[in-house]
Every structure is written in structure tokens, then in C-alpha cells.
Amino acid sequence: MEIAEILSFPVPLSDITLESVVLAVLVAIIGWIVVKVLTSVFTKMLSRASKLPALVIEFLVRFFSVLLYVILALIVLATLGFDVSSMVLGLSAVIGLILGFGLQDTVTNLAAGVWLAAFRPIDKGEFVEVNGISGTVTSVGIMATELLKFDNTYITIPNSLVWGSPVINSTRMDTRRAEVKVRVAYDSDLNTAIRVATDLMAAHERVLPSPEPTVLVTELADSSVNLSLRAWAKTSDMWDVQWDLTRDIVGAFKEAGIEIAFPQVDIHLDRVQ
Structure with missing residues (x-):
């Protein structure tokens, strides 16, 4: 039997000939080599010509490699005599669906970035x-x-x-209000506590004179009278002012005889007859 007749012999249970099988194998081998070469060239081009992070380059190389292998698989199938037109349409629909879902968040983030750039609710350094x-x-x-x-x-x-x-x-405005909350005992002189706290804020070099610092009675709690020290300062000084007042109010109250309260509970025991 001649070689031509052997190659034209169909594979059992199919219309594929041995000739097309051999040709498909050759195409697959040559295509595999071409894919490796193109992938290597693409990787070197990205590494030399761009400043992309290594993770991005790796992702792009893998995507390019997978795309080439898909094309090679379609060529091999076409060599075997399969009609790949329907496969191409199906893959196109699947890829389009995947990209549609995958790019949905991307488009949303891109649009949001445009609005952020236009209206600037936040800016660099804030x-x-x-x-x-x-x-x-x-x-x-x-x-x-x-x-x-x-x-x-x-x-x-x-x-x-x-x-x-x-x-x-927190930093868009030029000034901000610092607030320190403190609790004093019920038997303390409330007027003295308010005066001491007010003088403490007024004496701080970074507290602005206007609006004037104020002390408010915010709550008559179970174990204390709750006060709120409120002082205005430049935004850049606000945290320093708040930390200083929180630290210094303890010593100022102690010196003035004002007791800082802590939670306490009175328990009464009655003898049962």
C-alpha cells in the first residue's frame, strides 16, 4: 500500500484522515514553538519599553499567551477539518460576556474618578x-x-x-473645634470647675480668641456631672490643642480641688426579719 493511500485512510468512526492528523500534529508543534517565541519577545518588550509593575507585566504576558494558545487550538481544529466558525462565534460571545461583567466595576471606578477630579471632595494631603x-x-x-x-x-x-x-x-476648613469631655463629682463646686476649665483654654497659646472657648454642662449622669470643653484652633493645631487640654485639665482640677468622677454604685443591704 502506498504512502498516499495510507495517509488518505480515514480514522475509524470519523471523517478525519491520517493525513490531516499528521498535518495537525505538525501545526501544533510549530505553533507551540511560535507561541513560546512570541511570548518571550512580548515579555522582553514590556520589561524594556514600559515602567509597569512586575505584577501587571506578568498578567499581560499570561493573557497574551492564553490568547495565542486559543488561536493555535482553533487552527489545529481547522486543520483536522472541523468547522471553527461556530466556535469562534461562541468564544466571542463568552469573552464579550466575561469582559462585560469584568469591566463593569472598571467603568464605574473610572466614572467616579472623573467626578472626584471635577468636584474635588478630597484632595492630596487632606x-x-x-x-x-x-x-x-x-x-x-x-x-x-x-x-x-x-x-x-x-x-x-x-x-x-x-x-x-x-x-x-477633617482638614478642608481653616479652623476646627477641639472638644474635651470630663466628668466631675456631684459634690464639687461646679462654677469653680467651669471657671478653671475656661481659664485653661484661654491661656493656651494655640486656642483662638474668637469664637471664645466655652464649657458646657452636657449631662447629669449617674455618677458625675459631665462637662464639655470646646475651644477653636487652626486646623493644623487642633489635635495638639485637644491633647494638651486633655492632659492639663487633670492637673488644673486637682489643684483647684475639683474631683474628677469615676463610675460608682452604692449598695444598700437591708436585714430581712
């Missing part, structure tokens, strides 16, 4: 709270906003969450 996360804004990008917390933790928040959540901006 201290904000977004979606329960507080930190200094280091970057407002087209896809995400980056915050740096006090403990040097770096936080990346998608722009859709920033735009869709209440934003507390």
Missing part, C-alpha cells in the same frame, strides 16, 4: 475618612484613591466607594 477608613490622601487616581494611615499603613480604595460613600474631610 486627612479624610472614607467608608470608615481614615488617612491622609496621597493620590486620587482615575481608578482608585490612596490613603496613608497614622501607623504608615497604605490603603487603596476604589473610586466608586469614595464617590458613593459619605466623606468626612
